[in-house]
Amino acid sequence: MTLRSFSHSYPVLGGAYYLAGRAASDAKRRLGEQEAPAEFARRIAIATYEAEMNICIHAISGEVVIVMEGERVDVVANDRGPGIADIGLALTPGYSTASEKARTMGFGAGLGFANMQRCADRFQVSSQVGIGTRVEMTFLPRPEENPGGAAPCS
């Protein structure tokens, strides 16, 4: 698999639940078109969706930047919002500060970061309280993810 070079920034607006998910959907479509391994595409789609939803749930606004190059995909989610005072606590599965509305919709169960960590091959969160949060993820094909693509000529 050699991905075509691609870089794009997708704006995400806080509270606009119905609009979130575009970056994940676009990434999935692009990877599918290039016959990337299905499980590789799935990991990227899940983690990107969670990153978008986190901005939507917690921040005022932000953007998700996707960069594809060779065998590597980087996803950076950057937001302007309340920030995270205790990142270790925020990464604890089940911990969430999401609003009642978000929880009623089935978000904010404290599983988002856990999904991102499980799916990404490199995962880092940095934050400044009162300014915003940045999540950086890198994805590389794993040995068990057999590359798709056309069968070799016989």
Place this chain on the structure above:
Amino acid sequence: MQLAEIAQALGLTARSGEQHLSREVTGGCVSDLLSYAMANAHAGDVWVTIQVHPNIVGVAELLDLTAVIVAGGQEPEKATLDKAKEQGIAILTSRETAFTLAGRLYELGVR
């Protein structure tokens, strides 16, 4: 097992994606937490939930689910059905609870 056979056996009402009733169902997931469904549902699954907002279509699309079954007599939002029709995602509804639907799906061999 085909989605159409399941829809008939369980008395489900197809609300969108009727053109996909011939698709195969290879497994299932029950959850009202979207992140849990993201982590545990797989391509070919039916997802049973009582969530009715458009993000269920987004999850179904990202995971290549065969269908979303909205349980408990919940009515999908119009925006959900519009998005599902636009993206070709099958949404079916049932008056049965998620518990009953999961049991009956299991009995039918979806596991």
